Amino acid sequence: xxxxxxxxxxxxxxxxxxxxxxxxxxxxxxxxxxxxxxxxxxxxxxxxxxxxxxxxxxxxxxxxxxxxxxxxxxxxxxxxxxxxxx
Amino acid sequence: xxxxxxxxxxxxxxxxxxxxxxxxxxxxxxxxxxxxxxxxxxxxxxxxxxxxxxxxxxxxxxxxxxxxxxxxxxxxxxxxxxxxxxxxxxxxxxxxxxxxxxxxxxxxxxxxxxxxxxxxxxxxxxxxxxxxxxxxxxxxxxxxxxxxxxxxxxxxxxxxxxxxxxxxxxxxxxxxxxxxxxxxxxxxxxxxxxxxxxxxxxxxxxxxxxxxxxxxxxxxxxxxxxxxxxxxxxxxxxxxxxxxxxxxxxxxxxxxxxxxxxxxxxxxxxxxxxxxxxxxxxxxxxxxxxxxxxxxxxxxxxxxxxxxxxxxxxxxxxxxxxxxxxxxxxxxxxxxxxxxxxxxxxxxxxxxxxxxxxx
Amino acid sequence: xxxxxxxxxxxxxxxxxxxxxxxxxxxxxxxxxxxxxxxxxxxxxxxxxxxxxxxxxxxxxxxxxxxxxxxxxxxxxxxxxxxxxxxxxxxxxxxxxxxxxxxxxxxxxxxxxxxxxxxxxxxxxxxxxxxxxxxxxxxxxxxxxxxxxxxxxxxxxxxxxxxxxxxxxxxxxxxxxxxxxxxxxxxxxxxxxxxxxxxxxxxxxxxxxxxxxxxxxxxxxxxxxxxxxxxxxxxxxxxxxxxxxxxxxxxxxxxxxxxxxxxxxxxxxxxxxxxxxxxxxxxxxxxxxxxxxxxxxxxxxxxxxxxxxxxxxxxxxxxxxxxxxxxxxxxxxxxxxxxxxxxxxxxxxxxxxxxxxxxxxxxxxxxxxxxxxxxx
Numbered sequence: 001x002x003x004x005x006x007x008x009x010x011x012x013x014x015x016x017x018x019x020x021x022x023x024x025x026x027x028x029x030x031x032x033x034x035x036x037x038x039x040x041x042x043x044x045x046x047x048x049x050x051x052x053x054x055x056x057x058x059x060x061x062x063x064x065x066x067x068x069x070x071x072x073x074x075x076x077x078x079x080x081x082x083x084x085x086x
Numbered sequence: 087x088x089x090x091x092x093x094x095x096x097x098x099x100x101x102x103x104x105x106x107x108x109x110x111x112x113x114x115x116x117x118x119x120x121x122x123x124x125x126x127x128x129x130x131x132x133x134x135x136x137x138x139x140x141x142x143x144x145x146x147x148x149x150x151x152x153x154x155x156x157x158x159x160x161x162x163x164x165x166x167x168x169x170x171x172x173x174x175x176x177x178x179x180x181x182x183x184x185x186x187x188x189x190x191x192x193x194x195x196x197x198x199x200x201x202x203x204x205x206x207x208x209x210x211x212x213x214x215x216x217x218x219x220x221x222x223x224x225x226x227x228x229x230x231x232x233x234x235x236x237x238x239x240x241x242x243x244x245x246x247x248x249x250x251x252x253x254x255x256x257x258x259x260x261x262x263x264x265x266x267x268x269x270x271x272x273x274x275x276x277x278x279x280x281x282x283x284x285x286x287x288x289x290x291x292x293x294x295x296x297x298x299x300x301x302x303x304x305x306x307x308x309x310x311x312x313x314x315x316x317x318x319x320x321x322x323x324x325x326x327x328x329x330x331x332x333x334x335x336x337x338x339x340x341x342x343x344x345x346x347x348x349x350x351x352x353x354x355x356x357x358x359x360x361x362x363x364x365x366x367x368x369x370x371x372x373x374x375x376x377x378x379x380x381x382x383x384x385x386x387x388x389x390x391x392x393x394x395x396x397x398x399x400x401x402x403x404x405x406x407x408x409x410x411x412x413x414x415x416x417x418x419x420x421x422x423x424x425x426x427x428x429x430x431x432x433x434x435x436x437x438x439x440x441x442x443x444x445x
Numbered sequence: 446x447x448x449x450x451x452x453x454x455x456x457x458x459x460x461x462x463x464x465x466x467x468x469x470x471x472x473x474x475x476x477x478x479x480x481x482x483x484x485x486x487x488x489x490x491x492x493x494x495x496x497x498x499x500x501x502x503x504x505x506x507x508x509x510x511x512x513x514x515x516x517x518x519x520x521x522x523x524x525x526x527x528x529x530x531x532x533x534x535x536x537x538x539x540x541x542x543x544x545x546x547x548x549x550x551x552x553x554x555x556x557x558x559x560x561x562x563x564x565x566x567x568x569x570x571x572x573x574x575x576x577x578x579x580x581x582x583x584x585x586x587x588x589x590x591x592x593x594x595x596x597x598x599x600x601x602x603x604x605x606x607x608x609x610x611x612x613x614x615x616x617x618x619x620x621x622x623x624x625x626x627x628x629x630x631x632x633x634x635x636x637x638x639x640x641x642x643x644x645x646x647x648x649x650x651x652x653x654x655x656x657x658x659x660x661x662x663x664x665x666x667x668x669x670x671x672x673x674x675x676x677x678x679x680x681x682x683x684x685x686x687x688x689x690x691x692x693x694x695x696x697x698x699x700x701x702x703x704x705x706x707x708x709x710x711x712x713x714x715x716x717x718x719x720x721x722x723x724x725x726x727x728x729x730x731x732x733x734x735x736x737x738x739x740x741x742x743x744x745x746x747x748x749x750x751x752x753x754x755x756x757x758x759x760x761x762x763x764x765x766x767x768x769x770x771x772x773x774x775x776x777x778x779x780x781x782x783x784x785x786x787x788x789x790x791x792x793x794x795x796x797x798x799x800x801x802x803x804x805x806x807x808x809x810x811x812x813x814x815x816x817x818x819x820x821x
Contacts, residue, residue, distance in 0.1 A: 006447065019598060029361035064694035425489040427491065
C-alpha cells in the first residue's frame with residue numbers, strides 16, 4: 001500500500017490540536033486538503049509526500065538532487081574516458 | 087375547535103398539482119402534463135419543421151442524395167453521474183456521442199432522435215439546462231432533433247435522467263473505401279486528435295471532490311468537422327474510432343483484435359495535460375484508460391500521415407492532433423507501449439472498471 | 446510534477462542501466478517487497494534496461510494479496526448488513542473471499558463505498574449517525590499512521606458509529622520469514638521506501654547481518670528502482686551486506702517519530718496470518734487499549750463459515766518468489782482478473798495481475814518476444 005505522491009504545501013490551516021491540523025497541498029495544479037499531523041515541522045512552500053490524505057514526510061530537496069549529481073559525475077567521467085562499449 | 091385543541095389538517099388538495107418545478111409521474115403519462123412538458127421544455131429548444139409536425143414519427147426528405155451514397159445509423163444511451171460536470175452535461179454527451187459515432191463511419195450527421203427517461207423528482211431547472219445544452223450542441227453539429235419520447239419512472243428507479251439518442255447520417259458517394267478495421271495494415275500510422283483524459287477526470291473531479299487551480303473541463307465536442315476535412319482532403323482513411331469509455335487503450339485493443347495486428351505506441355508521443363496527469367497520479371489511474379468524449383484515433387498509410395496531420399491541425403477540435411504509433415504484424419492482437427525510459431510493456435484491455443488504487 | 450517527473454528521465458535511466466551492466470559479473474536474484482515497486486517495474490518495462498544476469502522477483506509486497514481469506518469473508522459478512530456503510534480502498538474490492546468479494550456485495554445492493562482516506566470514512570460516520578460505518582484498514586506500516594489517526598480522531602470527538610476492520614501487516618518480519626525459509630532464492634532486497642518513511646530502517650540492520658543480505662531502502666520511480674538495483678548489485682559484487690538508503694529524499698534513518706508514536710498508542714503488535722504464507726509471528730497490528738472499542742472484529746460477531754481457498758492457487762509460492770505467475774498451470778487459463786482464484790491475480794499490485802496485464806502469458810510471452818533481438 002505505497003502510492004504516495006509529492007505535492008507543495010500552499011496553505012496551512014493551524015488547528016490547536018496537531019492531530020487535526022490540515023493544509024492545502026498542490027499537486028501540479030490540483031489542490032487537496034491534507035492532514036499535516038505527521039509533518040509538524042512543515043512550512044508553506046515545502047514539498048511533502050502524501051499517502052491516503054496524510055503528509056508522511058517532508059522532502060529533502062538537497063537529497064533529491066543526489067542521484068542527478070552522481071549521474072552528472074558519471075557522465076563527465078565517461079566523456080573523459082570515451083564511450084564505454086555495451 | 088369546540089374543545090380548544092387544534093386539529094391537524096391534511097393539506098391534500100384533491101385538485102392535481104400543476105407541477106412546474108419538478109418532474110412528477112404524470113409528466114410521462116401521455117396526458118396534459120406530458121403535453122405541457124413538450125410545449126414548455128422540448129419544443130422551444132428544438133423546434134424544427136419535422137418536430138413541429140408533432141406526429142408519431144418524423145418524415146424526412148431523401149432527394150438530393152447522389153447514387154452510391156449510403157446511410158449510417160447509430161444509437162447510444164447516456165447514463166452519466168453527475169448529470170452536470172465541468173465543461174458540459176449529459177445533454178452535450180447525448181448529442182455529441184451519437185453525432186461522433188456517425189462521423190466515425192465517415193457520415194455527415196443529419197437527424198437525431200432523443201428518448202428521455204426521467205426520474206420522478208428531477209428538478210425542472212436541471213432538465214431545462216440539459217435540453218438547452220442539447221440544443222446548442224445540435225446547432226453546433228448542424229443536426230436536427232426530429233423526434234423524441236419521454237417517460238417518467240418512480241423516484242429511486244433512475245439516476246435523474248437517462249437519455250438515448252439515435253442518429254442518421256449520410257456517407258457521400260465519393261467516399262469509396264470502407265472505413266473500418268479491415269483496411270488497416272502493417273506499416274500504417276496511428277494518429278489521435280488531441281490530448282487524453284479530460285472527460286474522465288472532469289467527471290471524477292466532481293465525484294472525488296478534487297479542487298483545481300484551473301478546472302479540467304470535459305472535452306465533449308462534435309468531431310465531424312475534422313473527419314469532413316480528412317475526407318475532403320483526399321486522405322484515404324483506413325480506420326476511425328472515437329476514444330470513449332476505456333480510453334485509447336481499449337479502442338486500440340479492439341482494432342488490434344479485430345484486425346489481428348499489433349499496434350506499437352510510444353509513451354513520449356502520447357499527449358496528456360499536466361494537470362490531468364497530476365489527477366491521474368493522485369487517484370492512481372492510467373491516462374491511457376481514462377474516458378474521452380471529443381477525441382478520436384485515425385489510422386492512415388505511412389505515406390499520408392503527414393498530410394493527414396496537417397489537415398487535422400487546422401480544425402479547432404483536432405488542433406492538438408499528433409502521431410502516437412504504428413501498426414505492425416506482430417505480436418498479433420496486442421498493443422505494445424514503449425515507455426518513457428525505453429522499456430516495453432503490453433497495454434492490455436481493462437478488466438472491469440479502472441478502480442482508483444492506493445497501493 | 447516536481448519530484449516525480451525528474452525520476453522518469455530516459456537518459457538518466459539509460460545511464461543507470463549501463464552502470465548496472467558494467468558492475469555485474471555473475472547472476473543475482475533481487476527481491477522488491479512493495480507492490481508499488483512491482484507496478485513501476487512492470488509498467489515501465491524496466492527489466493529491458495537491465496542485464497539478463499539480474500532476476501527480479503516480486504515479494505509479498507501487496508497487503509491486499511496477503512489479507513487472510515477469513516478476513517475477506519468477515520468483511521463481506523459485515524458489508525451485507527443493512528445498517529452498515531462499508532468503506533474500503535479500491536484495491537480491496539475485487540479480492541475473492543470463499544464465496545464472494547466486496548464487489549459482489551456492492552453489485553447485490555450492499556452499501557460498499559470506495560474512499561481515498563480513512564478520514565473520509567470517519568466523515569461518513571459523522572454525517573450518517575444512524576448507520577454503522579466500517580473501514581477496512583488494510584496496509585503496511587505506511588498506512589498505519591493514517592488508520593491510527595482516524596481512530597484517534599473518532600475517540601477525541603466521541604464518534605461511536607465508526608469501527609475499523611484491521612488487516613495491517615509488517616514488512617521486516619515477512620522478510621525474515623522469507624530469508625529463513627530453506628527455499629529462499631533471494632540474495633538482495635529492495636526495501637519498501639514508503640514503509641521506511643514511517644518506520645525508519647533500524648530494523649533492517651540485524652536482518653542484513655543475520656542472513657548476510659544487502660538491503661537497500663528504495664523509492665518508486667524508475668530512477669529510484671534502477672539506482673536501488675545498482676546499489677544492491679554493487680554490494681553483492683563487493684561481498685558487502687549492509688543497509689543503505691537510496692530513497693534519502695523521503696526516508697530518514699529514524700523514520701517519522703510522530704507517526705510512530707501514534708501507531709504505538711493505537712495499535713499493538715500481534716501474530717498475523719498471511720494468505721499464502723501462513724502465520725508469521727509479530728507481523729501484524731491490532732487495536733489496543735481504549736481503541737479496542739473501534740475494533741469491528743469485536744463489534745460484529747461472526748459465526749464464521751470455514752474458509753475455502755482454491756486448491757489450485759499457488760500464491761504462496763509466488764509471494765515468496767519461488768515460482769513466477771506463468772509457472773502456475775491455472776495462470777491466464779482458469780485464473781484471470783475476471784475470474785481470479787487468488788488475490789495476486791486481482792490486486793493491482795499482485796504479481797499475477799501485473800504479469801497478466803503486461804503481457805506475460807504462459808503460452809505466449811509477449812514480453813519475451815519483445816525482448817528478443819527480433820522483437821526490438
